[in-house]
Amino acid sequence: MNSYAALLRGIGPSNPQMTNDKLRAVFTGLGFTDVGSVVASGNIVFRCADTDVPALEDRIQEALNAELGIPGGTIVRSREELRALLDSDPFPGLTHSRGTYLIATFFKALEAPAEIPDFDDPLARVVGVDRAARAVLAVVDNSVGKTPDFMAWLEKQYGKDITTRTWLTVQRVVKKMG
Structure with missing residues (x-):
């Protein structure tokens, strides 16, 4: 199974x-x-x-x-796939918090884009693309009043066949999988 x-x-x-x-x-x-x-x-x-x-x-x-x-x-x-993504440690030295909101956006497509264009907002940055997990990894700063609309930007770039999870949720999912 x-x-x-x-x-x-x-x-x-x-x-x-x-x-x-x-x-x-x-x-x-x-x-x-x-x-x-x-x-x-x-x-x-x-x-x-x-x-x-x-x-x-x-x-x-x-x-x-x-x-x-x-x-x-x-x-x-x-x-x-998810275990390998976690083991790749794409956010070295970062802890999930309001100032460093760690997210993974998963693509339904059989391939993730090789690279992501720059998101023009200093409050969000792409840290990498994990081709095997078909995911874009990013850090968003939610500690200020205006939150960047990074997920809407990704949807505009790549369509609706994507979904975003916090890094903590990805960790909880893998733990639940055993």
Whole structure:
């Protein structure tokens, strides 16, 4: 059995159709095992025999839309991909805080861009692209009144088949995967 994490886009925990118990029920209904949720923002871990990740993403998204009316995006990563991303230590010496808000933006595409154009805001900077995990890694300064709209900028550059997680959430997801 393969261990995966589904990173769901557009989940609003206050929406009664998007609660963790309902999300887990969809995954269990698909025949997946060891289904669990991490944080109330659309991070579901599970096990299954499937190895065709794009087909798995489509299958999950179709079920979420049919059963809960969630049209958003489903991005799946294996435990190995996420573990390798964590082990690469892309934020050396940095600790997640308001001044150094560490984020990873995952691409649904089979490849992440080789490099990201400069984001013209001193409060956010791209620190790298992890091609294997298909993720862009960035640091955002949320300690001042005006927060840079880095995620909207990424969406404008690359479309809606992306989703962003804090580095702490990525760590929690991998821990939950065992």
